[in-house]
Amino acid sequence: MAASPTEAPQAGEPKGPNHGLRIFFIWLPLTIAADLLIWIVLGPHLPPGSMTDTAHSQQWDILVLAVLAVPIVAFVLVFAAYALIMWRHREGDDEDGPPIHGHTGIQATWITVTAVIVLFLAAFGTYELAWPGFAGAGAGEGPSAIWTPKGGTPLQIQVIGQQWRFTYRYPQFGGFETTALMLPVDQPVQFNVTSLDVIHSFWAYQLGVKSDANPGVNNIAFTTAKQTGKFIVRCNELCGLWHGAMVNYGQVVPMATFRAWAAHTEVQLAPITALLPAYATVYDPTLIPQINKAMAKSGIAGANGYYYPPNDPVQP
Amino acid sequence: MAIETQPERAQGSGGGQPAAARSSRPWWRRPAIHTAIIGAVIGYLVGSFLGSYLTGTGNGLYPNVSLSDSKDWPIVLGYAFAVVGWLAGLGVFTDTFRQMIGRPLNGQNTQETEAPGGLAKYFRYELDHKVVGIQYLVGMIIYFCTAGLFAMGIRTELLSPTHHVFSSQVYVEIVGEHGTMMMMLMTSVILGPFGNYLVPLMIGSKRVAFPRVEALSFWLTPCAFLILLSGLLVGGFPFGWTAYAPLSIQSTIGADSYAMAFGLMGVSMILAGFNIIVTVICYRAPGMRWSRLPMFVWAMVSTSFLMVLAAPVLVGGMYMILADRTAQTALFEDSLGGSSYLYQNLFWFFGHPEVYILALPGFGIVLEIIPVMCRKPLFAYKVAAAGMIGVTLLSFFVWQHHLFMSGINPDMRPLFMLTTELISIPTGFIFLVALGTFWKAKIRFTVPMLFALAMLFNFLIGGVTGVFVSDVPADTTLHGSFFVMAHFHYTIMGGLIFAFMAGVYYWLPKMTGIKLNQTLGKWQFWIMFLAFNSTFLPLFGIGMAGQPRRVFEYARNLQTANDWVSISSFFLGGSILLFVINFVYSTVIVREREVGNPWRSRGLEWQVASPPPPGNFERVPVVISGPYEYGTKDAPPVADLHPPPGVLSAAIAQSPIVQAEA
Numbered sequence: 001m002a003a004s005p006t007e008a009p010q011a012g013e014p015k016g017p018n019h020g021l022r023i024f025f026i027w028l029p030l031t032i033a034a035d036l037l038i039w040i041v042l043g044p045h046l047p048p049g050s051m052t053d054t055a056h057s058q059q060w061d062i063l064v065l066a067v068l069a070v071p072i073v074a075f076v077l078v079f080a081a082y083a084l085i086m087w088r089h090r091e092g093d094d095e096d097g098p099p100i101h102g103h104t105g106i107q108a109t110w111i112t113v114t115a116v117i118v119l120f121l122a123a124f125g126t127y128e129l130a131w132p133g134f135a136g137a138g139a140g141e142g143p144s145a146i147w148t149p150k151g152g153t154p155l156q157i158q159v160i161g162q163q164w165r166f167t168y169r170y171p172q173f174g175g176f177e178t179t180a181l182m183l184p185v186d187q188p189v190q191f192n193v194t195s196l197d198v199i200h201s202f203w204a205y206q207l208g209v210k211s212d213a214n215p216g217v218n219n220i221a222f223t224t225a226k227q228t229g230k231f232i233v234r235c236n237e238l239c240g241l242w243h244g245a246m247v248n249y250g251q252v253v254p255m256a257t258f259r260a261w262a263a264h265t266e267v268q269l270a271p272i273t274a275l276l277p278a279y280a281t282v283y284d285p286t287l288i289p290q291i292n293k294a295m296a297k298s299g300i301a302g303a304n305g306y307y308y309p310p311n312d313p314v315q316p
Numbered sequence: 317m318a319i320e321t322q323p324e325r326a327q328g329s330g331g332g333q334p335a336a337a338r339s340s341r342p343w344w345r346r347p348a349i350h351t352a353i354i355g356a357v358i359g360y361l362v363g364s365f366l367g368s369y370l371t372g373t374g375n376g377l378y379p380n381v382s383l384s385d386s387k388d389w390p391i392v393l394g395y396a397f398a399v400v401g402w403l404a405g406l407g408v409f410t411d412t413f414r415q416m417i418g419r420p421l422n423g424q425n426t427q428e429t430e431a432p433g434g435l436a437k438y439f440r441y442e443l444d445h446k447v448v449g450i451q452y453l454v455g456m457i458i459y460f461c462t463a464g465l466f467a468m469g470i471r472t473e474l475l476s477p478t479h480h481v482f483s484s485q486v487y488v489e490i491v492g493e494h495g496t497m498m499m500m501l502m503t504s505v506i507l508g509p510f511g512n513y514l515v516p517l518m519i520g521s522k523r524v525a526f527p528r529v530e531a532l533s534f535w536l537t538p539c540a541f542l543i544l545l546s547g548l549l550v551g552g553f554p555f556g557w558t559a560y561a562p563l564s565i566q567s568t569i570g571a572d573s574y575a576m577a578f579g580l581m582g583v584s585m586i587l588a589g590f591n592i593i594v595t596v597i598c599y600r601a602p603g604m605r606w607s608r609l610p611m612f613v614w615a616m617v618s619t620s621f622l623m624v625l626a627a628p629v630l631v632g633g634m635y636m637i638l639a640d641r642t643a644q645t646a647l648f649e650d651s652l653g654g655s656s657y658l659y660q661n662l663f664w665f666f667g668h669p670e671v672y673i674l675a676l677p678g679f680g681i682v683l684e685i686i687p688v689m690c691r692k693p694l695f696a697y698k699v700a701a702a703g704m705i706g707v708t709l710l711s712f713f714v715w716q717h718h719l720f721m722s723g724i725n726p727d728m729r730p731l732f733m734l735t736t737e738l739i740s741i742p743t744g745f746i747f748l749v750a751l752g753t754f755w756k757a758k759i760r761f762t763v764p765m766l767f768a769l770a771m772l773f774n775f776l777i778g779g780v781t782g783v784f785v786s787d788v789p790a791d792t793t794l795h796g797s798f799f800v801m802a803h804f805h806y807t808i809m810g811g812l813i814f815a816f817m818a819g820v821y822y823w824l825p826k827m828t829g830i831k832l833n834q835t836l837g838k839w840q841f842w843i844m845f846l847a848f849n850s851t852f853l854p855l856f857g858i859g860m861a862g863q864p865r866r867v868f869e870y871a872r873n874l875q876t877a878n879d880w881v882s883i884s885s886f887f888l889g890g891s892i893l894l895f896v897i898n899f900v901y902s903t904v905i906v907r908e909r910e911v912g913n914p915w916r917s918r919g920l921e922w923q924v925a926s927p928p929p930p931g932n933f934e935r936v937p938v939v940i941s942g943p944y945e946y947g948t949k950d951a952p953p954v955a956d957l958h959p960p961p962g963v964l965s966a967a968i969a970q971s972p973i974v975q976a977e978a
Contacts, residue, residue, distance in 0.1 A: 061789040073583030083754035097692035126730040137789035142723040155646035198563035216650030219723030236796040
């Protein structure tokens with residue numbers, strides 16, 4: 001900014017090589033090669049896969065960000081490597097470098113380019129978030145969701161976090177509570193995530209759903225599964241001693257299988273469901289003993305810090 | 317002017333009498349660290365007794381406290397009184413108290429610009445900024461190594477997904493101690509040693525603005541460190557460094573050590589930042605315009621503003637945690653009218669500016685070293701300063717990106733995504749300035765320069781991955797995973813700590829007159845750089861593969877990657893050990909003198925002897941030109957160190973304030 005055009009880096013020694021052009025021609029093939037590799041080879045394997053539409057949206061975002069990051073990282077690295085090799089200090093040369101204080105054009109270009117990239121990324125992210133198909137990209141939207149999936153009434157599944165496990169209630173099937181998470185394919189699902197004790201985070205990795213489980217709060221997240229298969233559920237917010245072992249598996253199954261499973265489980269668990277507090281979006285912590293009693297009856301050890309006595313749990 | 321501005325007689329510090337001769341009492345009768353320890357023990361016992369009395373069921377004072385099974389009062393009051401006792405034992409209050417009762421100062425702590433020789437001064441409450449700088453330097457190395465040992469513990473445990481070295485209880489304590497100690501104490505890792513020591517030298521001042529505040533800011537750090545460590549004696553705390561309520565409210569008494577220590581460190585940050593801001597604004601030498609300020613000073617000023625504005629929110633949050641834990645308030649209990657989101661907002665309103673408190677000093681050091689080693693002026697000085705100011709301003713508008721998944725109002729997500737991504741523009745300025753300075757330079761690969769270059773490399777990766785986590789859809793997968801962990805270790809460990817190392821190798825000859833062994837330094841650099849990247853680069857992949865942070869156990873298929881990371885991290889720890897060995901070997905055993913200007917720097921701090929004489933400058937210098945005028949054949953010297961008498965008063969007479977009054 002404080003520079004005059006005569007101090008332009010390019011206008012150095014008139015006979016010297018055009019360093020800028022050299023850097024550009026090292027950078028260009030590197031960038032193209034790396035971007036093509038990321039796009040074609042790495043792209044389909046990027047997390048979290050494409051089991052659901054939300055997972056797919058996240059995979060797409062990560063891919064776009066990676067493809068955009070490569071030119072920037074490559075430019076800085078190529079420039080720095082070129083400079084460090086080309087303009088390293090040589091023995092016996094005690095002269096200082098040229099007194100270049102700045103270059104208005106280069107500074108303006110840099111600021112413009114970075115600003116354009118950043119604004120594009122913000123617009124892109126907002127579009128991805130709000131686009132109807134992606135339904136808030138699977139992130140917990142709090143009790144009043146504004147981005148909802150299109151197509152039909154979503155299947156309601158309540159996720160209840162407690163130290164140290166997740167349980168799931170299906171209010172449209174009599175409100176039974178299980179430790180198995182089953183959902184049908186091609187059906188929008190609404191997860192109502194809440195907690196009984198401390199903050200947990202419901203992270204269904206392959207589903208591309210992450211939603212904090214806050215006590216007293218109903219945190220809603222959506223997804224629509226596109227493929228059948230197994231997925232892993234982990235707690236993603238440090239919740240005490242066994243945070244790392246708060247893990248279980250779920251399954252995406254065809255609609256008919258799901259209906260059969262739900263109907264069967266509803267009947268099977270009816271006596272236990274009767275003991276449970278009525279389905280609600282949030283539960284008072286004083287209900288924990290009641291829930292634990294029902295859990296104990298169904299053969300699951302009670303929560304409340306006693307889920308894993310006395311031995312360490314072992315992960316699969 | 318009606319008001320008499322000249323005092324009747326020369327004043328000592330704090331408006332007291334002229335400094336008396338130094339006390340000639342034997343060392344064990346003078347306030348120092350041993351009396352501070354005695355004071356802390358007495359204070360703890362008093363506070364603990366008081367707390368037990370208040371909550372005793374027999375006295376019936378506060379039924380809702382004494383009938384709750386709260387064991388927190390004795391330990392919280394114990395800590396609080398121990399801090400007061402520690403400071404009283406150090407003699408922090410002595411002069412204030414003596415002035416209050418009209419007694420003359422006893423010459424204990426009145427030397428603001430000079431300290432006696434010997435090592436004893438480093439264990440006392442000394443007011444000379446050069447003593448405080450060295451105290452900070454040694455303190456920070458101790459804190460960093462302690463917290464680093466906890467990291468080694470974490471990686472040892474994660475060698476195997478199923479075989480355990482520690483119990484889950486011990487593991488979660490280690491995770492909490494590592495995270496908290498690094499995040500709270502490393503806020504001052506550069507501002508403490510280099511900021512306090514070098515800012516007055518760089519701006520041509522004989523002293524800092526508030527020597528007592530500065531010294532106090534240091535002496536609070538050992539308190540915070542010891543209180544945090546003492547949490548291990550009572551079971552530690554199971555909530556990492558974030559202490560999300562309600563887990564932090566429900567935890568056992570170890571959580572009190574977290575809240576007290578972090579709160580104290582918040583106070584220390586406010587004090588340290590306040591002193592630097594006033595020093596830079598008010599104590600610049602004549603001719604030291606804002607446009608001639610070294611980049612390091614710009615970084616220190618921006619960091620200080622962040623500290624002064626963000627740390628109070630942290631202190632408030634910690635205060636509320638303690639209130640919830642002791643007085644049985646329910647500020648963070650959703651079921652009782654509070655909100656756990658309140659804590660998350662308070663914490664991250666501090667916590668996000670804090671990560672820039674940890675980044676900006678690194679930028680400052682790197683941009684200070686690069687022109688010297690490139691023998692070229694800093695490219696686009698104003699852009700560099702604008703970058704730091706831009707980061708400072710924007711950092712207060714991004715905190716909710718830590719809460720994208722938490723269920724806060726989703727309307728705010730696009731806004732916070734935008735602000736978070738905007739902050740990469742001023743951060744990009746730093747890279748523009750560094751790359752521009754490399755252009756046609758004469759780059760010297762000295763040890764400080766190597767660390768500075770590595771800092772840029774690491775921060776590039778840390779910054780670019782930061783954009784991934786700012787994008788809400790991508791963050792849905794990456795949030796809370798090892799990806800985020802790798803990202804902020806790249807910016808803090810790879811940015812701040814590499815810059816700290818650059819600063820130590822660059823400025824230790826200035827601060828001690830002793831040079832560190834450069835060969836060992838190069839070994840340390842290459843081991844540290846390779847081990848660091850080998851540790852944290854795979855963690856991006858591990859996080860993307862679905863491993864959440866702070867886990868005790870992880871998926872079996874990730875064991876190979878985790879083992880690789882663990883082994884690399886031991887090499888990383890080894891490189892830090894090599895640094896400590898080099899530091900002790902060079903400064904204690906070999907003591908190779910380096911009194912001149914080894915880097916041929918134009919910086920004002922290098923124009924005086926090493927270590928600087930008492931009072932830094934014989935006379936207040938007059939600054940003539942900027943610090944980065946390399947390559948200009950007839951560039952004037954950076955400052956006139958022996959200006960003719962009367963220059964200062966003439967400069968004061970010319971100042972707009974004085975002229976307006978006249």
